[in-house]
Amino acid sequence: MKGCRSCTHWKNLEIDLDRIDPATANKPARLGACQRHAPRPVMAAGPAPGNLETMSWPRVASDDWCGDWEPEFK
Numbered sequence: 852m853k854g855c856r857s858c859t860h861w862k863n864l865e866i867d868l869d870r871i872d873p874a875t876a877n878k879p880a881r882l883g884a885c886q887r888h889a890p891r892p893v894m895a896a897g898p899a900p901g902n903l904e905t906m907s908w909p910r911v912a913s914d915d916w917c918g919d920w921e922p923e924f925k
Contacts, residue, residue: 852915853874853916853920854873854874854875854913854914854915854920855859855883855885855911855912855913855914855915855916856874856875856881856883856913856914856915857874857875857922857924858885858920858922858924859872859921859922859923859924860885860886860921861883861884861885861886861888861911861913861922861923862881862884862886862908862914863881863883863910863913864882864884864905864910865879865881865908866882867879867880867881868880868881868882868912870914872912872914873914874913874914875899875913878913880912880913881912881913881915882910882911882912883910883911883912883913884907884908884909884910884911885908885909885910885911885917887917887919888909890906890907890908891906891907891908891909892905892906893905893906893907898900900902900915914917
């Protein structure tokens with residue numbers, strides 16, 4: 852079944868989410884990073900809009916899916 856967990860671009864961050872991943876029965880959903888495209892800017896919280904804090908890969912859940920999904924190579 853297609854889902855970020857089985858995509859070649861997904862990197863597991865080893866953080867469980869509070870739900871079951873239907874792509875892999877009886878496994879909890881995990882938080883991961885999508886490395887399909889370059890890291891994106893993450894803005895710092897606070898009163899100064901546009902205050903660049905860091906760059907980061909987009910965070911996605913293992914049971915998310917997108918149109919760029921490619922099977923994981925093993």
